[in-house]
Amino acid sequence: MIREREYIYDINGYSLHIVPTKKFKTIHLVAKFKAPLNREDITKRALIPYLLVQGTIHYPTRKDLEEKLDDLYGSVLTADSSKKGNEHIISVRFDMANEKFVKSNTLFQDALRLFSEIIFKPHINNGAFPTKIFQREKMTLKRKIEAVVDDKMTYANMRLIEEMCANERYRMPAHGFGEDLDGLTSQSVYQYYQEMLSKDGLDLYVVGDVEQDDIVELFSNHLKREIFKSNHIDKDIEEQIITRDKEKMIVEYQDIQQAKLHMGYRTSLTFRDKLYPALHVFNGLFGAFPSSKLFINVREKNSLAYYAASRIESHKGLLFVFSGIAPEDYTAAKVIIDEQLKAMQAGDFTENDIQKTKELIINQIKETFDHPQGIIELLYQQVVGKADLSPQNLLEAIRQVTKQDIIRVAQAIQLDTVYLLTKEGVEIDA
């Protein structure tokens, strides 16, 4: 059972989520800004988390800010952007030692003030982020985007999604587009930042050994969103439904030793669906664990790959299969992967397999609750999914999943795109 409870308060223009727990020696604060993926804004949004950690009104340089963080017992500040379904999310994370281990009684309050400043009061010059910092961060992001090609697994994932969702918002990478960067000015990004402050959905999380009444009071006094429209945007993001008669096949060549065979499927199931828990169990049987069909058949029985696994995307309804194979084994690996999905659709798994898989998934969810950021990410699923399905309820729903549910899930899954990154000179019969 998951013993932690989440308490939610709507105050000061945001939702405050408090999760008291004695598991950790630290206290964690996270702010999450959320807006629909949008081609115009995505690169600005990707840049903002980098800019926010460069300095605040009272600690204008990064050096000032880092020294302050060190004084606060090595508090850690990070910020990043990501996407979930059709939404782009900016997360600012701040964590600090619990006061009781460092014999301080002002640490939390000092940290909260600083956190508020980082989000709402960055270092600004003449209505813009300081030019030098802005140029530098632009360069950093540009290099980050360019470096994706050197990490073959990440690159193959990104390319698969670009091809598979070519006509959907989801194609946009969370880190934005390199070609947009030159056109961005410090003024335009600052203006967008103001817009984001007033329009985005904002959720704040506090996890640690805290008293919720104290937290509500401290946040009420020290962290205020000054201008905001409404924090509850319930409208769904419109999107056309893509279907294909025959799968799309993309082959690319690079000078590499190991080929990457990545495949994208449509599940047409999201966090809100009744069959969502069954999708988890499907994925567990199919490819999430070393005991899953993919690992056993692609790697163990046929020695074709070092890794072979599947992962679900919970908010758009996608499923991905990843494998690293010898370039000449493409056809053999593809056939075996296809066979595993057919076996799932035909119900080729036992009640015992189901039971074991459920235990593994439940184990995994419970374990996620032993990590502060894991707790926050799992709880935030409900905000993005716009549905009440607490992790505890998800666990119970997983226990109720039947073999019929899993077969229904499997039969609805359709292969959409096959992406192969391989080396020149190897024959492909696609």
Added chain:
Amino acid sequence: MRKQYYSLIDETLYSAKLENGLSVYLLPRADMSKAYGIFTTNYGSIDRTFIPIEQKEKITVPDGVAHFLEHKLFEKEDRDVFTDFSNYGASVNAYTSFSKTAYLFSATNQIEKNVEILLDFVQDPYFSDASVEKEKGIIAQEIKMYDDQPNWRSFMGTIQALFHSHPITIDIAGTVESISSITKEDLYTCYNTFYHPENMILFIAGRFDVEDMFDLIQQNQAKKTFPTFTAIAQEYPDEPQYVKIKEKVINMPVSVPKCTVGIKESTQRLKGEAFLKKDLLKTMLLEHYFAQGGDCFEMLYDAQLIDDSFSFQSTLDKNYGYSLISSNTENPELFAQKVTECLMSLQKQNMTEEAIERMKRKKIGQLLRSMNSLEYIANNYIHYTLQGIDFFKMIPAIQAISRDDIDHFLQNWITEERLAVCTIMPQ
């Protein structure tokens, strides 16, 4: 069983050395949902030349045996150990490093059963010619996957520039060629020598009952017999203080060059306080100067020589130590030059009292944060205990660091002959 309470971090640790020599540590944490168990042998890829147990002649085994053995322990005559664990809701993994091989699981229920599976599978090897042959294909894929990773190539490249003949210059997994000569006899020889309980540590952390757990472990071990342990005679080549190659270049298909400056920290066996001081001071000082906001970091950043791939790491172990400072950079030559200058200038640094206090606070905060993770605690406890250090007494050790300690360390830390540069260049 010995019980010790550490008030500064609010942890209670139980420990015992069993009759067969196995060291057992239990750290109960009733508030966590899971338990984590790790069974480690003090044997890694660098332990390649030794006298096998109950023999007289020294041998050198093929490169990659320790890692190969780790893979093969999961396969039994009739089944795969992954399935044993998944039958009890646990996830299992293993790793081989330069100095250790470890088998680990985590689970949220049936912890005792899973501990039993862990002990039994590691202590009951089954190697056959056929299964050894089959594994060669899988490990070859793993080696090739690493060969495509610029980070890994740059890491190994730097180590190979720093060290002359120390076996950490050899890839942990070996090469496609070296693993092709591995036989099941090699595996048994290494297994019998290094997997004796006397050479191993079991650490369980998380949600479980201490008394029941200890009884189970004791009974499990009492049922098994092992030969008498004699200290393992091992041999490592003599390693000079100075680096092997000052500048090394590797060409591979990358879009941006990657440059690493390495510091050869140690070539000898340090123990106890000497180890701890060196270990703490070099990591704290690297953090102080090279983390965001640090003088060296800011200089590199302002000169646009680094991006967010910039990182640094530091290791001190058995008889080696190194620190690496690395980044993707358009100008690797200037990056290396500036990092070197910054390191060389530290000798003359006179840190303020505020800076020293800040440095200590940061380290204490980091330590508390990392203790949120049962994995981190168990892995680090084992690592330090093998060096004769109590990991749970780290905070007082940090507080006790004096200005003299820092000044003395800074004066001797960096010398040019112990610095090397490795660059990954686009083809």
